[in-house]
Amino acid sequence: MTWHVDPRTSAGYRAGALTDAGATAVETHLMQCRACRDALAAAVPPVDRSAHERTWAAIDRTVDAQPASAAEELLARVLPSHVVRLLGAAPAVQRAWWAAGTGLLVLGLLAARLGSGTTGTAVFVVSAPLLPLVGVALAYAAVDDVAGEVARTTPFSRFRLLLMRTAAVAAGTLPVTALLALALPGGARPAALWLAPALAMCALTLALSARVDSRRVAAVLTLLWLAASWAALRPPPSSLPLREVLDRSVAFRPPGQAALLCVAALALVLAVVRHTTFEERSRR
Amino acid sequence: MTSTVTLDGVGKRFRGTTALQDVSLDLLPGVTGLLGPNGAGKTTLLRIVATALSPEGGSVQVLGCDPGDAAGRLAIRRRLGYLPQEPAAFAGFTAFAFVDYVAVLKEMTDRAARHAEVRRVLDVVGLGDRAHTRIRALSGGMRRRVGFAQALLGHPDLLVLDEPTAGLDPEQRLRFREVLAGLPPDTCVLLSTHLTEDVAALCPRVVVLDRGRVVFQGDTTALASLADGRVWDAAAPDPHAAVSWRTAEGRIRNVGTPPPGADLRPAGPDHGYLLLTGSGAPGEQVR
Numbered sequence: 001m002t003w004h005v006d007p008r009t010s011a012g013y014r015a016g017a018l019t020d021a022g023a024t025a026v027e028t029h030l031m032q033c034r035a036c037r038d039a040l041a042a043a044v045p046p047v048d049r050s051a052h053e054r055t056w057a058a059i060d061r062t063v064d065a066q067p068a069s070a071a072e073e074l075l076a077r078v079l080p081s082h083v084v085r086l087l088g089a090a091p092a093v094q095r096a097w098w099a100a101g102t103g104l105l106v107l108g109l110l111a112a113r114l115g116s117g118t119t120g121t122a123v124f125v126v127s128a129p130l131l132p133l134v135g136v137a138l139a140y141a142a143v144d145d146v147a148g149e150v151a152r153t154t155p156f157s158r159f160r161l162l163l164m165r166t167a168a169v170a171a172g173t174l175p176v177t178a179l180l181a182l183a184l185p186g187g188a189r190p191a192a193l194w195l196a197p198a199l200a201m202c203a204l205t206l207a208l209s210a211r212v213d214s215r216r217v218a219a220v221l222t223l224l225w226l227a228a229s230w231a232a233l234r235p236p237p238s239s240l241p242l243r244e245v246l247d248r249s250v251a252f253r254p255p256g257q258a259a260l261l262c263v264a265a266l267a268l269v270l271a272v273v274r275h276t277t278f279e280e281r282s283r284r
Numbered sequence: 285m286t287s288t289v290t291l292d293g294v295g296k297r298f299r300g301t302t303a304l305q306d307v308s309l310d311l312l313p314g315v316t317g318l319l320g321p322n323g324a325g326k327t328t329l330l331r332i333v334a335t336a337l338s339p340e341g342g343s344v345q346v347l348g349c350d351p352g353d354a355a356g357r358l359a360i361r362r363r364l365g366y367l368p369q370e371p372a373a374f375a376g377f378t379a380f381a382f383v384d385y386v387a388v389l390k391e392m393t394d395r396a397a398r399h400a401e402v403r404r405v406l407d408v409v410g411l412g413d414r415a416h417t418r419i420r421a422l423s424g425g426m427r428r429r430v431g432f433a434q435a436l437l438g439h440p441d442l443l444v445l446d447e448p449t450a451g452l453d454p455e456q457r458l459r460f461r462e463v464l465a466g467l468p469p470d471t472c473v474l475l476s477t478h479l480t481e482d483v484a485a486l487c488p489r490v491v492v493l494d495r496g497r498v499v500f501q502g503d504t505t506a507l508a509s510l511a512d513g514r515v516w517d518a519a520a521p522d523p524h525a526a527v528s529w530r531t532a533e534g535r536i537r538n539v540g541t542p543p544p545g546a547d548l549r550p551a552g553p554d555h556g557y558l559l560l561t562g563s564g565a566p567g568e569q570v571r
Contacts, residue, residue, distance in 0.1 A: 065520070081395045082388040147386055149368040150434060153334050155361040161389075230450035272456060 004034045014043060075168075075228060086161060087168045100204060101131040101173065103241050107178050118242050121190050125252070126229040128181065128220055129198035132173040136202045137218030139165035159275040172200070186242045193252045196260035201225065203267035208276040288313055288442060289333055293342035296328050303328040305496040307342070315464060317487030317504070318476040319381035321561055326476040327446055328384055328545050329537040333474060334366040334444040337537035347442055360392070365440035367431045369447050379406060379422065379430045380415040386434040388499055405433040410459055417440040432460070439468070445475040449482050483507075490553065494561045503554050511555030515539050516546035527562040 005026055013026045030037050075084045090252070103105045108124035141163055152158070177198070181191040201221045208217045232249035250256040289311040296304040320326050331337035332344060347363055349356035352554045374469060377385065378566045383402045392398040395535045406415050409429040419427060449457050464473060465484055477483060483490050485502055490507050492500035500507060516537045521528040525538035539555050539562070542548065 080393070082393045082398070085385050085388045147333075147382070147389070147434075148370075149331070149336050150366060150431075151367045151389055152384055153336050153361055153364060154386065155358050155391055156389040277356065278359075 004033065005040070008018050010036075010040060010043065014040070019075040029079070045180070059090065067074045068176070082162065086164060099137065101134065102176060105131060105177060109180050111181055112181075118240065118245050120185050121242055122233050122245060124184060125190055125193045126226070126233070128194035129201055129225065130179050131177055133168060133205060133218050133221065135169035135173050136166055136205050137209075137214045139169050140205070140214035153163055157275075157279070159278040160272075161208070162206065162278065166202065170202070190246065193257070195249055196257040196264070197225065199258040199264040203264040203271070207271040207274075210271065210274055287311060287345075287473065288347060290345040291329075291332075291339075291342065293346075294332065294339045294344060295323060295341045296325075296332065296337070296339055296464065297329075302496050304332075304339075307493075307496075307498050309498055309501050309516065310490055311474055312489065313470045313472045314489065315473040315475065315487045317483035317490045318474060319478065319483055319490055319491035320476075320479065321478065323495075324561075325496040327477060330444050330446045331368075332473065333442075334364060334368075335360055336366070336368070345374055347375055351474070353553055357520065360442075365435035365443045367435040367443075367445045367448055369450075376415045376418065376420070378418050379411055379426075379433075380429060382419060383437065387437050390437055394440065405436045406430075407465055408436060409433045410456075425453060425456050428452060429456070432463075436463075439471075441471060442469075443471060443473040443475075445473065448475055448478060449477060459504070469559060480552070480557055484553050485492060492560050498558045501558075506549050507553045507556040511539060511551035511559055513548060513551075514559065515549045515551045515555045516542045517549055518547065518568040524545075524559045527558050 009018070009026060010266075013023060016023075018026065030040065075087055075227070079087070104127055105124065108120060108127055110120070151161075174195075177194065181194060184190050201218075204221060205214055205217045208214075228251070229249060232251075233245060246252045251260060287310040290309075290310050294304060294307045295302070307325075307329065318326050318329065328337065329526055332339050332351075334345060334359050335346070338352065344351055346360045349359045351357045351360055380402060383405060384398065387398045387402055392401060404414070405414065406412050409432050411426060411433065412431055414422065414426060419430060422430065428448070431447055432445070435445065438546060449460055467473065475482075475486070489502065490500070490504045491498060492507070500510075516522070517531070518536050518538055519536065521536050522538040522540070522543065524543055525540035527540070528536050528538045531537050537549065538546075539558050
């Protein structure tokens, strides 16, 4: 090599054809010689900047990725990142809540399959509506818990956030409960009975949480539901057929089911009509 | 210069206790300090300006909008950065995820732009290298800085900061001052503190609240001038003093009406503040 990198060596360096020792010698020289650096830069084809930016964006994405729960990773496959971020903060997509909720239903199901079919099925249809209800209540409470007053002073609509979280809870819990319900003994009817009370109680929680803490609403509804169910279904004689046992509760008879669906629809309409109340409540 | 925030005759009561009474003030672009003893109503005032709380009586205009109506509130919130006194931060989140969560609530939906902004504000508060540490593992001062970072998202026109320097060590306080000094000059910052040195270092203007009322509003130098010729050192607490305390040199510093021939000392904003909020009873010991 002369004082500067000669064209042949430079071409070899660009082509990656030099030996390791030769390449190291060129690089050592380049670090100290501006003329050779410029000559080399002029000989290299222009860099595709968009490729650089894509690479950096990919690095950013990897670096910024928060260790996500399984539920969040699942959501991220179908929803945009900002929606996942909003939903991921709700306890309803956290593992502990899921484990407790589905555990409860699986126990009911096992009781129905292994023990007395009548009592187990009754326990299942009474407890199943509570899974989405508790999820909805926690999802609402999370709107305040995650960022507190900061969240309340952002432009994002509080009502919209509540609806998104409700939809996430519904989308998560209803299919799981429905699948478990299909495994109940007794055919299609007991498998569908839990849905109307679940919808009614979730919609009532949504409507009433404009004025009262959602957890309080859910607690009162849970107690009322359990008390009414206990009064109607109290441990029946084991000889009684399942159909007659369930018919003892008005909530499980067709008119009761229709009334519960009406309550759900009305509560939902009321919540939408009065959605500004959700924003106002936080400013009192 | 036009006011960014105007309050006129604003009051607020909580279960029979008056938190604010007939508060009127104008805030200009730049940093304004809100000083006052505990329970003076500072947090209530900041929450009203930040649209977190509705006032009772009087009128409020923030950035030219009325926070009393939904459209005005939305317009204000789009240009607001707010650090509450105790921001709830979901401890399971990393600093990055929490600030990113708030960025989503601030309507930043484009992922790449939002993440770049989150990285920017975390770098500004010096937490770039702790971005992926969970909040529960951060120190109190670092959590405070995470709160400050979210307030800076989107270059807000109005920053409302409740006790932003609480829990920060001297180096972090210095860093905080640098960040405020680096904001665009037309940004309006309202920050509460009970550290008069923060006000002296940061705030060209100051509002002093005492028992829910505004007792001073003006330049920080004017607050200091209130105590001109009214600060003196003596060997013992002076009966003419409104407040007295022992200095590091072992002398007693008095603020009030000095006796003839007193050893007068230069007045600062803290002395003016003590004159306004001290009990006024001669000989009262601050400590």
